[in-house]
Amino acid sequence: MNLTYVLVVSTPVYGRQTSLTAYRFANALVKTEHTLTRVFFYQDGVTNASSLTVPANDEFALVTAWQTLSKKHGVELETCVAAALRRGQVSNEEAKQYQLSSSNMASGFMQTGLGGLSESLLTADRIVQF
Template sequence: MNALSYTLVVNGANYGQQSSRSAYLFACALLAKGHQLNSVFFYRDGVTNGSQLAVPANDEFDITKAWQALASEHDIALETCVAAALRRGIVSEQEAQQHDLPSSNLATGFEQAGLGRLAEALLSQDRVVQF
């Protein structure tokens, strides 16, 4: 079996929808099979996965921490679409300064990126899978 390179696109919110958890489980499975996951691009409501202010109940799965741990262990880029994120109040330190906002809330390990990053992935990865 030849290892393939992947990018995942997550459109669903961190909670209230299944797509982010499904993407996470898919990511774990493809890594376990020896494939490479280069990046996860969070788009539309998926950008909420990058909020450091989400606090799940004690008995719930913490999807943000799960993405952070997976990215740290496997050197995966976690990218939130900057335009979608700003519309939904997910703000990096750089964007907070640029827009004169009092604070930022982008979780550690996530970065804000433009759609050009997603376009690059579409051209350079073996597979791009959307959730």
């Protein structure tokens, strides 16, 4: 039976193992008969979308890994706009709206409201939170 999954990541890109575990779960999931439609980054999870993240040479480049997963498997990468703005994570649209000098959202990520997550709750067979 083919199930549709949505992941919710609420932990920072680095400092904890949880975001990497979510990525590994997502990567394993796309190799099955199941479908991963989107990953929703919430609370501190929005830091997974920062274009300014530079891991040490011996660390896994998690932001790049999320981008590759999205491109290769058509997985939507969404961040909660309210949580992102509170944490200084700004898309091009918000930078213009708030007259900021630049944005720092990595390509492949988009900002959305909790309505996007609500829609996922109604349409996905499984929601897994990390």
